[in-house]
Amino acid sequence: MQQSKRESDVRTTESDAGAESLDFIRQIVTDDVARGAKVATRFPPEPNGYLHIGHAKSIVLNFGIAEEFGGTCNLRFDDTNPTTEEVEYVDSIKEDVRWLGYDWGEREYFASDYFDKLHELAVQMIRDGKAYVCELSKEEAAEFKGDYYRPGRESPYRARSVEENLALFERMRRGELDEGAAVLRAKIDMQAPNMNLRDPPMVRVIKRPHHRTGDTWCIYPTYDWTHGQSDAFEGITHSLCTLEFEDHRPLYDWFLDQLALPARPRQIEFARLNVSYTVLSKRRLITLVREGHVDGWDDPRMPTLCGLRRRGYPPEAIRKFCERVGIAKSEGVVDVALLEHAVREHLNETAPRVMAVLDPLKVVITNYPEGEEEEFEAPYHPQDPSYGSRKVPFSRELYIERDDFREVAPRKWHRLSPGAEVRLRYACLIRCVDVIKGDDGEIKELHCTWDPESRGGKSPDGRRVRGTSHWVSANHAVPATVRLYDRLFNTPNPTAGGADLTASLNPDSLEVRQGMMEPSLRSAAPGSRWQFERLGYFTVDSANSRPDKPVFNRTVTLRDSWARIERRNS
RNA sequence: UGGGGCGUCGUCAAGUGGCAAGACACAGGGUUUUGGUCCCUGCAUCCUAGGUUCGAAUCCUAGCGCCCCAGCCA
Numbered sequence: 001m002q003q004s005k006r007e008s009d010v011r012t013t014e015s016d017a018g019a020e021s022l023d024f025i026r027q028i029v030t031d032d033v034a035r036g037a038k039v040a041t042r043f044p045p046e047p048n049g050y051l052h053i054g055h056a057k058s059i060v061l062n063f064g065i066a067e068e069f070g071g072t073c074n075l076r077f078d079d080t081n082p083t084t085e086e087v088e089y090v091d092s093i094k095e096d097v098r099w100l101g102y103d104w105g106e107r108e109y110f111a112s113d114y115f116d117k118l119h120e121l122a123v124q125m126i127r128d129g130k131a132y133v134c135e136l137s138k139e140e141a142a143e144f145k146g147d148y149y150r151p152g153r154e155s156p157y158r159a160r161s162v163e164e165n166l167a168l169f170e171r172m173r174r175g176e177l178d179e180g181a182a183v184l185r186a187k188i189d190m191q192a193p194n195m196n197l198r199d200p201p202m203v204r205v206i207k208r209p210h211h212r213t214g215d216t217w218c219i220y221p222t223y224d225w226t227h228g229q230s231d232a233f234e235g236i237t238h239s240l241c242t243l244e245f246e247d248h249r250p251l252y253d254w255f256l257d258q259l260a261l262p263a264r265p266r267q268i269e270f271a272r273l274n275v276s277y278t279v280l281s282k283r284r285l286i287t288l289v290r291e292g293h294v295d296g297w298d299d300p301r302m303p304t305l306c307g308l309r310r311r312g313y314p315p316e317a318i319r320k321f322c323e324r325v326g327i328a329k330s331e332g333v334v335d336v337a338l339l340e341h342a343v344r345e346h347l348n349e350t351a352p353r354v355m356a357v358l359d360p361l362k363v364v365i366t367n368y369p370e371g372e373e374e375e376f377e378a379p380y381h382p383q384d385p386s387y388g389s390r391k392v393p394f395s396r397e398l399y400i401e402r403d404d405f406r407e408v409a410p411r412k413w414h415r416l417s418p419g420a421e422v423r424l425r426y427a428c429l430i431r432c433v434d435v436i437k438g439d440d441g442e443i444k445e446l447h448c449t450w451d452p453e454s455r456g457g458k459s460p461d462g463r464r465v466r467g468t469s470h471w472v473s474a475n476h477a478v479p480a481t482v483r484l485y486d487r488l489f490n491t492p493n494p495t496a497g498g499a500d501l502t503a504s505l506n507p508d509s510l511e512v513r514q515g516m517m518e519p520s521l522r523s524a525a526p527g528s529r530w531q532f533e534r535l536g537y538f539t540v541d542s543a544n545s546r547p548d549k550p551v552f553n554r555t556v557t558l559r560d561s562w563a564r565i566e567r568r569n570s
Numbered sequence: 571u572g573g574g575g576c577g578u579c580g581u582c583a584a585g586u587g588g589c590a591a592g593a594c595a596c597a598g599g600g601u602u603u604u605g606g607u608c609c610c611u612g613c614a615u616c617c618u619a620g621g622u623u624c625g626a627a628u629c630c631u632a633g634c635g636c637c638c639c640a641g642c643c644a
Contacts, residue, residue: 023583023584044644046644048643048644080643080644141642145640146640148571148572148640150571182642184642196573201641203642222641222642222643223644224644243576243638245638245644246575246638247573247639250574324593328576328583328584331575331576332582333581338593342594348606349607353604353606382604383607415605424603427603459603467605470604531604533604533606534605559605560605560606561606
């Protein structure tokens with residue numbers, strides 16, 4: 001139940017006959033490498049929130065390319081805005097990247113480590129007449145900027161002398177100017193059709209302590225002024241980011257053009273990940289947490305990496321999913337079924353099988369001696385003997401799944417019903433002879449007989465028994481809390497047309513049951529992943545499970561073709 | 571009335587002028603002590619309209635549709 005070995009590096013989309021087909025970024029990188037270039041990428045999260053599966057796409061891309069081309073990938077925190085950033089997030093981000101299976105070694109950087117250098121470069125930009133201190137208020141600045149259809153006007157402060165700019169910038173640095181009172185702008189072109197080039201702010205006053213630099217600064221560089229230069233400082237060759245930064249690229253390049261930096265990074269944009277039946281924007285995830293629709297950032301229904309981890313999603317499956325989704329420039333929504341498939345695929349190979357009953361219905365084997373018991377050998381994995389086996393106790397009173405019995409059997413029903421015979425997995429064949437009901441008409445228990453010749457579950461005379469039920473011995477059963485998670489939303493695109501998120505919340509995204517498990521599960525470790533036969537994959541909750549009060553989270557159900565038949569018939 | 575992108579199966583996604591990969595989903599069949607897994611089978615003429623060419627998803631032209639940009643957020 002150990003994995004660790006990374007599947008062979010996937011650098012090509014899956015295709016026939018091994019015909020290689022690289023995504024457009026890998027094609028570019030391949031060409032560059034052919035010309036003798038080195039490869040250095042970076043994953044640049046802002047420490048102001050938890051990582052989610054959308055970030056995983058970027059992580060897998062950046063670290064993946066570095067691995068495949070013999071390059072490096074830095075982890076760089078883009079911490080230029082002390083208003084929203086905190087150490088707590090730095091720690092969780094590191095934990096999540098590590099959990100996904102990536103190691104950045106010594107290459108851990110912070111944009112805040114470059115504040116000094118960036119400041120020197122800003123001074124140089126002023127000296128070169130390429131930047132100026134602007135004292136327009138925010139409102140005025142917006143007015144001067146123009147709009148999509150009208151060019152902007154030049155700030156009255158644009159023509160200041162180098163000396164005056166230097167002096168004012170120094171005053172900004174010393175905290176003599178209030179937030180909003182002044183900003184350092186790049187002197188580019190107020191007429192530019194690309195709004196990003198209309199004298200964008202480079203440095204602004206923010207009088208707040210920074211999680212790393214403390215009170216050293218009260219002015220902070222903007223994203224645009226920081227990112228490309230940071231890339232250059234680190235020798236990044238390919239700076240991969242999402243599509244919304246595409247029209248920042250001219251600015252990214254402009255800054256690099258003005259400075260004599262040792263390296264020349266190149267920004268390339270790709271489409272961010274969207275997944276159906278969930279949301280991935282930071283704002284909306286915060287809403288879910290704040291309004292109490294979920295239990296927190298690591299609620300197993302959240303698409304955050306910590307949430308998926310608690311849900312039992314294996315990191316290998318998340319990586320595989322990201323690789324399958326591919327890298328391109330068209331924005332779309334990936335079917336969550338693709339993610340679930342990757343999870344099942346990995347868990348099918350790696351999760352040991354055990355039995356647990358989530359909605360117990362008592363079965364009395366009337367021809368089995370009272371007080372007696374025996375054990376049956378049950379393998380942990382039907383396809384892989386190396387997983388070994390365990391013994392499962394059997395006795396006169398058992399529990400089966402209430403859903404595995406029908407008083408009147410529908411068409412094609414293979415499971416138990418009055419007079420019918422089914423197999424108890426790895427145990428024996430039983431036939432239902434009586435249905436015991438309470439006064440309310442509810443089925444209390446089933447009386448069955450077993451065929452002692454069928455020990456192990458084999459058909460002694462070759463008679464056909466199509467149904468197999470999972471079961472647990474009543475006296476030996478270990479009670480456990482089982483949380484059945486489902487999709488958080490019941491519409492494919494919860495935010496379509498600016499819809500209210502809460503309108504499409506799935507009211508049944510969590511159902512808590514008291515289940516009965518086979519005794520071998522008593523020692524299941526937190527975080528371990530199991531298949532409850534015929535039900536799904538489950539993991540021991542890492543936060544709430546205790547040895548005396550186990551809690552299991554359902555990761556994902558098994559494919560259920562019977563449910564599908566029923567759905568179709570109704 | 572501006573700038574930047576994108577438009578190939580239900581969903582992602584290959585394809586870079588020569589008969590439209592693959593995956594998921596879906597449908598049908600086989601194996602099966604999980605109605606699981608596994609194994610077969612089926613499932614698109616490429617936003618539209620013109621044009622170039624022996625030949626176009628790929629080139630040209632004109633449209634149409636969708637996304638992003640007016641934070642001193644990233």
